[in-house]
Amino acid sequence: MEPTTTIRIELENFMKQNGLNITQFGLVAGINPGTVSGIVTGNRTLSVHQLDRITATLGHPKGHFYKNYIEEFLNTATPNIRRVRPLLYHCAELDMFDCIEQVVNLLMENLAYADALFVIAEDFFKQGKFAASIILYESVAIGEKKQHSERLALCQYRIFMAKQGNDQEINYQAAIHFEDYVERLDDADQLDALKDLANAYLSTRKWNKLDEWTHKLERKAKIQYHLAHSREGKKKRIPKKTNRPLFYYVAYSNLLYACVCEEKGDYEQALKYTYAYADLSWVKENDKEAQHWIQLFKKWAQANIYTNKLLSGDATVIPDYLMLSQSSKDELPITLCNIVEAANRYHFNVDDILQRFELEIAEFIQHRLDTIYILQKTSDLLVLFLHELAKYHLVNSNFTNGFNYLIITLEKSATFNNKTFIIKCVGLFESFKKHATIGTETAYQNIIREVCERN
Known part of the structure; x- marks a missing residue:
């Protein structure tokens, strides 16, 4: 719904109805009277913090005037990112996605704002504000489209992950769309992206897709693991670490292969892959994090050995499996x-x-x-x-x-x-x-x- 009145008119009406002058209103709202005067006369730009104080004083909920603010203060001048940033955060908190789209569209008329929007999008993503982050990532991605850049791929990776939820069709379509961008990511992000893409196909039960992307995960992971532990690889500076130890991605590919075999009813082959990720004696890392994942893989393997024996018809494993x-x-x-x-x-x-x-x-x-x-x-x-x-x-x-x-x-x-x-x-x-x-x-x-x- 479009604003029917301006912030200034509502402010003036409120002061008249309550018999307040500019100084008195400033004291009530906690805003410098000179600032209030400048707002009323139109000679001063209004900050989001000041807007929120005015909104509360007028008895409205937070965000009530955000649409007005965009129309009256952002549309008429070149937006200032320092002024706009808090507005984006407040809109994300209030799920005011239409306002976020309006602000982002204004900012992206100048591609110089892409860096700042990407940083905010990353922050939203970390905070779990996925719907808000998608709006920003998509805008940045449009600006990067002709560049075939790594940041374009990273935006698409985040969009893919942000769309993963309980709607299986949306999950699947997001995965399909993201496939073309995986190879553009850096080596560390590629492994995590391949793992997440495989997980999406696992959850949507797209077994041929799962098999295809597990192959890619295994190949990339083995290459990266070899490079990291070879003499030549150690001489090179590794710019970015993966979210999990490198061996994890090799072991996890075996777990995913086992899932594919299990679905096909090939429990003998599934057991072979399960025994493969149960035995991680080849792993060179020995720190606390490595030990954590090694123990987890052993635990998963033990459970999945029971699973494959059970699904092949051996009911005798049920008591131990339950225990x-x-x-x-x-x-x-x-x-x-x-x-x-x-x-x-x-x-x-x-x-x-x-x-x-x-x-x-x-x-x-x-x-x-x-x-x-x-x-x-x-x-x-x-x-x-x-x-x-x-x-x-x-x-x-x-x-x-x-x-x-x-x-x-x-x-x-x-x-x-x-x-x-x-x-x-x-x-x-x-x-x-x-x-x-x-x-x-x-x-x-x-x-x-x-x-x-x-x-």
Whole structure:
């Protein structure tokens, strides 16, 4: 909505209605009377700090006059970045993205502001203000488009990461768009970008893409690791460190390969890759950080060895698998999901396990996680787990629980825009449709109708 009155008019009206002169208003607002006079007469530029004081004094919420401020004070003169910076931060805090776009468009008429906007965008990204950061990164990227610069690639990397959330289609499209920019990043950022890109394809279950980018991650990581520990490489100055030790990226590529093999049902090959990242005796680093990751890989390997044995039909590993996973709250949902998936595949009964962990299952279904990677993994795991639970109960003629989980799976899949599991839910419902109550069928049809309208 466009401003209907100016800041000056509202200020003058307020002073008249309350019988205040310039000096009195200045005292109430905590602003120098000379400054107030200059604002009223139009002879003085208003700072964002002063605007916020005036806004509060007039009884309005913070940000009430920001649209006016942009129109009246920024549009009419060349914007000053020192004056604009606090406005951008305040708008980000208030989710006033339309105002951020207006300010950025004004600034980017002069490409000299690109450096300052990039710094602010990086700050927003670190603070988790992803929507605000995307606006700034996209503007800087447009200015860099013809340069094919590293900063253009870095902007696209940040945009890709900022868009990762619980909508699987958005995650996937952001990953596809980012692919062309990976090679333009410096060596350190490339490894982290390849890892994050692979994680995006893992969470969206794009297995061919995951395999393709895991190959690239492995190749780059091995080259970088060799250079870092060769005589020639040690002589060269390394300008930037990766977020994690170099060996991590080599080991993690084996973990991702194992995921691809597991999805294909090649559990023997998956175990080979798992044993590969379990044995990190080749790692030359021996500091505290290196030891931290080595121990984590060993822990993941131990759990995934049980996973692959279980999914290949060996139910004898379940007690040890559960004992291992109970030491980590984050691992238990994955373990239970794998157990139910194996039960569906090999037709063994796990009713006692589902009853034993009933509270933990309910908690996982309701739990919300906000970090980018955890959110990606959790949304995918949640719908997979719910689908397996629905299938398990329906196959075993527990139709009340089965349809309950199926409806929840469909709701979550629609929320996450997870088309793969929407289709799976439709197939599962149609297979057991004759056992559904009228209420269940109505709930099912309502969700399907919403999905169709959305798409």
